Amino acid sequence: MAPKAGGKPTTPGKGAPAKGKKDDKKEEAADQPAPTVTATAAAAPKNKEEVLAQVNLDGLPHCPNDQILELLREKYETLVAVFIHYCKQSECKTLEQATRLRLAGFKKLVKGANLELKVYDMEQMSRLFMVKGGAKGLGSSADETLSLGVEQFFTLLVHLAFCRDNPRFAQGKDVGFAGDTSVKPPQVPVLQSVQNMLNEFLPRMHKGNQKEFQMVLKGDTEAQSVISSFSEKIGAWIQKLAEKAEKSNSDVFVQFVAFLEEKGCLGTRSIDMTEASGLTVTHKSALADLQARHAFLDTQNPEDLAVGKPSYELSCIMEALARCGDKKYASIMEMSFAARVRAMLENVLGLKSEMEEIGRASCRERV
Numbered sequence: 001m002a003p004k005a006g007g008k009p010t011t012p013g014k015g016a017p018a019k020g021k022k023d024d025k026k027e028e029a030a031d032q033p034a035p036t037v038t039a040t041a042a043a044a045p046k047n048k049e050e051v052l053a054q055v056n057l058d059g060l061p062h063c064p065n066d067q068i069l070e071l072l073r074e075k076y077e078t079l080v081a082v083f084i085h086y087c088k089q090s091e092c093k094t095l096e097q098a099t100r101l102r103l104a105g106f107k108k109l110v111k112g113a114n115l116e117l118k119v120y121d122m123e124q125m126s127r128l129f130m131v132k133g134g135a136k137g138l139g140s141s142a143d144e145t146l147s148l149g150v151e152q153f154f155t156l157l158v159h160l161a162f163c164r165d166n167p168r169f170a171q172g173k174d175v176g177f178a179g180d181t182s183v184k185p186p187q188v189p190v191l192q193s194v195q196n197m198l199n200e201f202l203p204r205m206h207k208g209n210q211k212e213f214q215m216v217l218k219g220d221t222e223a224q225s226v227i228s229s230f231s232e233k234i235g236a237w238i239q240k241l242a243e244k245a246e247k248s249n250s251d252v253f254v255q256f257v258a259f260l261e262e263k264g265c266l267g268t269r270s271i272d273m274t275e276a277s278g279l280t281v282t283h284k285s286a287l288a289d290l291q292a293r294h295a296f297l298d299t300q301n302p303e304d305l306a307v308g309k310p311s312y313e314l315s316c317i318m319e320a321l322a323r324c325g326d327k328k329y330a331s332i333m334e335m336s337f338a339a340r341v342r343a344m345l346e347n348v349l350g351l352k353s354e355m356e357e358i359g360r361a362s363c364r365e366r367v
Helices: 021-031 048-053 065-074 076-087 103-113 122-132 150-165 167-171 190-204 210-219 221-248 252-262 289-297 302-306 314-328 337-349 354-366
Strands: 267-274 280-287
Touching: 048 065, 048 076, 048 150, 065 076, 065 150, 065 190, 076 103, 076 150, 076 190, 076 302, 103 122, 103 190, 122 150, 122 167, 150 167, 150 190, 210 221, 210 314, 221 252, 221 314, 221 337, 252 289, 252 314, 267 354, 280 314, 280 354, 289 314, 314 337, 337 354
Parallel strands: none
Antiparallel strands: 267 280
C-alpha cells in the first residue's frame, strides 16, 4: 500500500515555553495530521510504476491493495488516455494545465459515462474530487481551482467506484476516509467495485481521436508527399521554437501556439468569390487558439504526456500542423485533405497567406 502523501504539519510555536493546559492542547491538536489527503508533497511521478506507487488506497475497508493495483496496471493505457482527454476541458495554455484534471473535466467524465446516481449524485462526486485534490473539509465542491495529477486521478477513480457501489457506507463518514465503527460494512467489496467500474463504465469514457486522424494522414499519399517536401524547413522552424523556449524558460508547446498567434495563423479569414453562375460565395478559414493547442496535444503519447514527457520531434510537430490545417480549412470544399495540410505549412513558413490559399483553391475549382 502506498504511503499517504504529505507529512505532518509543523507545530506552531514549537520551542516556545509552555503557557498552560490550553496551549498544550492546541499544540497536541496541531500535531495531528490534517483530515484530508493530498499528493502535493510527493514528487510528481515520472513513469508508470511511479504513478501506480502513488495511488492512495487509504480509507477503503478490507482493500486488497495488490489486486487493485494489478487491475489498474492492466488498464493503464486506457485510463491514461481517458485522463488526458478530460484534462483538455480546461484552457490548456501550458503543458502543466494540459496534464491536470479540473472539476469541469471530471463532471464531463461523470456525465459521459453515466456514473451519476440519485443516491450518489454529482454534488457528492464533486466533493470526493475535491477531497482527492486536497480540499479542506466538505464545503469546497464548487472550487474550480483545484486539479488532479494522473496518480490522483487513479486514486479518485478507485474511491469513486467504491462510493458509488456503497453510497450508504460512503455517506456515513467523511467521503474518502474510513467510516465510524458504528457504520454497517459495505455491501460491495472494493475489488468488485473497481472491477465494475473498469468493465462497465471505462468503455463509455472518451479517449480522444488520435488514432483516427493518424490513420487518415498516413494513408493519404499526397499528404505524405507534401509533408516530406516541407520536412527540412519545418525542422529548422522547430529548432527556432526550441531556442525561444529555452530563452524564455517555457516550452515548445507554448512557443508553438504563440508563433501561430503572432504570425496571424489563428482567427477567422474570409473572401468573397463570384462563381460561374454569377452567385457570390463567401469562403472562410478559421482556427481558434484552443483548437491549435488540442491539435498539438493530440499528437502526444498520453502515457508520456501524463508524466511530463512531451515529444517535440518532427513527426509530432508535422502532425500537429496537419491537424491545424485540416481544422482551419475544413469549410472550403474545394480543398483536398492534402491541400489543407499544404496551406497550413505555407502559412506557418510565410510563403502564402490565408487569402491566397483560399483564392487559389477557388480558382482551381472553377477551372
